[in-house]
Amino acid sequence: MTTNTTRDAATTAAGTGPVRAGGGTSVLLRDLTRAFGVTRALDGLSIEMAPGELVALLGPSGCGKTTALRIVAGFEIADTGSVLVDGKDISSVPAARRDMGMVFQSYSLFPNMSAQDNVAFGLRMRKIGTGGRRKRAGDLLDMVGLGPQAGQYPHQLSGGQQQRVALARALAIEPRVLLLDEPLSALDAKVRLQLREQIRTLQQRLGTTTLFVTHDQEEALSIADRVGVMSNGKLEQLAAPDELYTSPASAFVAEFVGVMNRVPGELRGGGMVTALGSTMPVRGHIPDETPVDVLVRPEDLTMQVVEHGNGIVTTRTFLGSVTRVGVQLDGDVAVQVDRPSAESAALAPGASVSVSLPGQPVLVATRRVS
Amino acid sequence: MVAVARGGSGGIGPPRRGGFRGVVPPGRYSTTWRWAVLLVTAVYFLLPLWAALRFAGIGAFGSVISESGFTSSLALSVRLAAITTLVTIALMLPTAVYVHLRLPKLRRLLEGITILPLVIPPVVLIVGVLAIAPGFIKSTPLLLALEYVILAMPFAYRAIDAGLRALDLKTIVEAAGSLGAGWGSTLWRVLLPNLRTALLPATVLTVALVLGEFTMASLALYQTFPVWIYVNSQTSGQVSVAASLLALFVTWIVLLAITVLGSRQSRKTGGGEVTLFTVAPTETRGD
């Protein structure tokens, strides 16, 4: 219920624009499976979304994100499992009557209608009179900052403008759930950033429960309340962005989100592992197969400049407050280590360094055969 | 078939720009040639018309209109053209959309089937249909209109198919669905308006075909305009030639009107350039 309170406060503060009555909608995806021939696009996917929450679905190409979204929208039918909206199973409700706003990856505006008519289309389908339609469509176009472009046709709008109209069109019907399938992927970096913030602001103001599909981890981490990382049709972890980064539940999540080093390690039994000369506890799953690698983030490795250390600096990349240093370790292992930029003057390529692990619990994964 | 032949090769619709530019380097040489070809073609088409006009004389036009059967046969032909066009679109549009969305593998097959009417002689079609058609339908223009629908199928399907390929059909249909549109609304309010550019050439060809078709109409004993002209030509040569010319001009005006109206709409929505056989989608902006 904390979400509700903050949302109401935000709505009041924002003042203008449509405000939905009552609380948001809860959504539950329960044990969804869907196979296309031999491909298991979804393999027991479950996600619970709180009212007003924005959940991002993140995962590599082909892991089933779009399929999940399309099942919620009603364009695809799950082999087993169900989708519950506010506790009611909607599996038998056709897409046209699910009240879900959808924004697609490709430009989906109706080419024969002006921006205004595109936004008003859903209202027209709901038999709302001309006056009401025009007013609401105008309000929504203002909300996405496209009031002056109301009369223009899609081919006269830029890609970013088209996606904003598509967003306004999806929001015009006051959807119970907003579904976004990589809405920003066709746009250039700058427009993408602006629109991402706009989507988040609007979503919070309206309190619409939103499922946002993306394969861009930065996008997912920056926009979502919680991020669900998928792989092979399954949910690997569903957690807040910071938790996902600092305590990934599996090696897959660890490597998919952020930068991760692999350092050869040796299992010691009793849940311990040795790597780079230190021994530490294993966190999470212990692989049955050997050899193994220890997973460690660039900022978690320690490094000193020493003569005859265990590595040689190969690259140095300035990233602002930190500098990322590439190090070639003995035994043909390359790692990246982050150091405060102020302390990295001596770390020129060719310098001999000693890299070590601080002894915190680490994630361990079976070594990849390459 | 007069109108079809003239209408087709005469090239109604905006001329395609820069047709030869890619092959022959621009210059006085190619320009001269272009005009020469144009002139020869024009003479080839216009000379017979001019001769016909000389033969009939202006006076004959007056008597054509007062001739018995003129109005009724012309009205029948126009009505047939309208019914045929509507039935063709009503049948072909949903079929093509369904095949595109759900059975994309059958597209080739359907394309093949729709070509069949071109290789089956109209005589065969009409004789077969007359043998089995129930009596009540034989007495209405509907029988002939349905036959014409079959004749128009090759053009109509191709045009609609091209139009659908130019759209992101799946996304558009799903977008309409998510906004609450059923199949009817999606077809009527979203797909049909977007296919205007594609349907235009189909309509033009269908109308031209119906206004000029002779074999089926005469075998099925309908007095359509071409049949009436033929019947009349046996009583008065001059009047019937005047009637043919009149028919030609009426057809041209109808086709021109359809084309102009359609292109205007398409320019507004950026739907693409209209030519008789192709729909060239214009680039949509997107950055």
Ligand SMILES: Nc1ncnc2c1ncn2[C@@H]1O[C@H](COP(=O)(O)OP(=O)(O)OP(=O)(O)O)[C@@H](O)[C@H]1O
């Ligand atoms: N209609 C379909 N017919 C056959 N296979 C399909 C169909 N839709 C999806 N698939 C398969 O299911 C798997 C998951 O597809 P999906 O589109 O959900 O992936 P995604 O996570 O959205 O990927 P991307 O990031 O590339 O969009 C893929 O292997 C895909 O090939």
Ligand SMILES: [Mg+2]
């Ligand atoms: Mg996808």
